Amino acid sequence: PMLQLVEAVQHLLEVARHRVGAQGGSSSGGSDLRQLLLVLGDGRFHEKEALLGAVRRLVEVQGVCPVFIALDTAAASSSGGAGVGVGSSAGTSGSAGVGGGSRPSSSSSGAGAGQGSSLLDMQSVKFVGGKPVFERYMDSFPFPYYIVLRDIAALPATLADLLRQWFELNASSS
Numbered sequence: 001p002m003l004q005l006v007e008a009v010q011h012l013l014e015v016a017r018h019r020v021g022a023q024g025g026s027s028s029g030g031s032d033l034r035q036l037l038l039v040l041g042d043g044r045f046h047e048k049e050a051l052l053g054a055v056r057r058l059v060e061v062q063g064v065c066p067v068f069i070a071l072d073t074a075a076a077s078s079s080g081g082a083g084v085g086v087g088s089s090a091g092t093s094g095s096a097g098v099g100g101g102s103r104p105s106s107s108s109s110g111a112g113a114g115q116g117s118s119l120l121d122m123q124s125v126k127f128v129g130g131k132p133v134f135e136r137y138m139d140s141f142p143f144p145y146y147i148v149l150r151d152i153a154a155l156p157a158t159l160a161d162l163l164r165q166w167f168e169l170n171a172s173s174s
Helices: 002-024 048-060 073-079 152-173
Strands: 035-041 064-071 084-088 123-128 131-136 145-149
Parallel strands (some): 035 064
């Protein structure tokens, strides 16, 4: 389902870009248009490889910034804590947020792909040369920017902070 959503959104964003370009009368097709795509979900994907390709095609469009907000309520209920983890699967370091960030740190404890486990503790397995290779689930997360939200009550403040950072990023790049 997420793959179809990303493909449908990509088409809608293209249509919007062409409409802005046609209304503005510019031949650039809305090249100065900035689009922020917010996707809210649990972050558990079964079609990660295909989704990674679709998200890459979306990111290649100049001015589109896809951000996935993963509701990780298992982390809040198991740890009793409420917090926000922000990361960038681009692997950059620096300040956390839309413009880039560092991966949330967690201690992986063996396995954990069940519905009750936190995204930060989950692992995935690949077979390389017939041997299983384990990696953290979030290391191959298909969205370049993501927020792991542990407390749903923090969603409004998180969205406000994300929008502020996105506007700052766009203002500094103009």
